Amino acid sequence: MKKSKKKLKSNLGLLGWMRIECMVVVIGSILIYELTDFITNYVLYKNYDYKPISGIGMFFPMSILVYAITTAFSRTLYHHISELTNGISKIAKGEFNVKLNESSGGPLKEVYHNFNIMCDELNSIDTLRNDFANEFSHEFRTPIASINGFSNLLLDGNCSQEQVTKYLSIIASESERLVALTQSQLLLSKLDSQNIVINKTSYYLDEQIRQCAIMLVSEWEKKKLEVSFELPKIPFFGNADMMNHLWINLLTNAIKYTPENGEIFIQSRSNDSEIEISISDTGIGMTDEQIEQIFKKYYQVENSISVSGLGLGLPIVKRIIMLNNGQLKVTSTPGEGSTFTVVLPLENA
Known part of the structure; x- marks a missing residue:
């Protein structure tokens, strides 16, 4: 029985919770009205002929009015939250180019704005990874080939001491160039994929x-x-x-x-x-x-x-x-x- 209740709660969904919220608001509003009406007539004005049951006549019109208003607000909020939920779902699938229309965000306009900033940053990280990998394979081939070639010459063991010193110097120089090229390329790729300046x-x-x-x-x-x-x-x-x-x-x-x-x-x-x-x-x-x-x-x-x-x-x-x-x-x-x-x-x- 407990498991079925938990399952019911988990399957209720956002719209279901909003409908329950509307009903709670309706019932709460009617109870407040009845309590206020009773205190006003029976306690304040000493109207001992007042019958609390007479206020029930207001139940249906108040119920319809309050339910209509809360339902309208809830549906509007549900629409905005659904847009956000769909966007988050796409992000979870790896689609980082998602954009929400901030002008139609209603009460969640600021949340939409922050969501778009998050998407831009995630998209920039993805672009950074792809660009760096592509340009790494192209531009870094020469120093790597040079290091590999002179390393093989040293491994052959047929080099004079002068040649060993020369080849090691070239390897060291190419290694330094490779490190500098890596750092600069990574920085440039990061900047290219960045749209805003942070940490000011x-x-x-x-x-x-x-x-x-x-x-x-x-x-x-x-x-x-x-x-x-x-x-x-x-x-x-x-x-x-x-x-x-x-x-x-x-x-x-x-x-x-x-x-x-x-x-x-x-x-x-x-x-x-x-x-x-x-x-x-x-x-x-x-x-x-x-x-x-x-x-x-x-x-x-x-x-x-x-x-x-x-x-x-x-x-x-x-x-x-x-x-x-x-x-x-x-x-x-x-x-x-x-x-x-x-x-x-x-x-x-």
């Missing part, structure tokens, strides 16, 4: 840029570069880790493509609507045709100076700026240097 905090952008320059001090000191700043206080509200990648990549590029004894100048300016941070160098510069290509994945500027890179830094920079509703401006002259200007709306300040 308030901090000073000028201080963050200085800290990034300090992190790279060994690189620009090695080339005897002069790095100068003109950065007033810049309060900012955003994802500090994400913006850190932005400045590191821009500064690394400026250092990489600037020859010895060159200069790097970092400055900012603002107006009523936006902040501009510019990073200028006296490096090799670029042509207009090269500027059009630099934001493509794995593209590297070809020039007389041999510079190693992954070709992912600027695509990462561009995507971060887009996520922050900003712009990136590039001006460059071959042989004279380049200026990368990051424009961010004041709403982030």
Whole structure:
């Protein structure tokens, strides 16, 4: 008997529970009316001829009215909850591109909004996984093949000590490149599949840029570069880790493509609507045709100076700026240097 009752409860469904709720509201309303009517006539007005049974005449009209109202509200709520339930069911089956119409969410409009955000994040994770797997197999083939080839040469045992040292150096270099490529590709895939910036905090952008320059001090000191700043206080509200990648990549590029004894100048300016941070160098510069290509994945500027890179830094920079509703401006002259200007709306300040 107990099992059958439990089964009945589990099979009752949301609409059944809402109907029971309507009946409870109806009965409760009538009881309250009868109690109020009795107290008013018998206790308050001392109407001892009052017959409580006379209030039963109101039972049917009140029942119909209250039941109609509660049923209408319950059906509306049931419709909204059903939409949400169907969406959750699709998510459970792996369909992450589900979207609920927030404008027709009624009392659950905020829930619909949060549900859509959840779907976007789940969909981005799924996209990240697929994109990373596809691009991993394509772009990582060369360093893996190189490591495999030189490892086999070492295993043959017919190498001189000089060759062993050379091959091990190549393997170590390719391994480092593979790690860097993995990290950069994973970050870019994550950014590409992301639509909103989360984990925002308030901090000073000028201080963050200085800290990034300090992190790279060994690189620009090695080339005897002069790095100068003109950065007033810049309060900012955003994802500090994400913006850190932005400045590191821009500064690394400026250092990489600037020859010895060159200069790097970092400055900012603002107006009523936006902040501009510019990073200028006296490096090799670029042509207009090269500027059009630099934001493509794995593209590297070809020039007389041999510079190693992954070709992912600027695509990462561009995507971060887009996520922050900003712009990136590039001006460059071959042989004279380049200026990368990051424009961010004041709403982030």
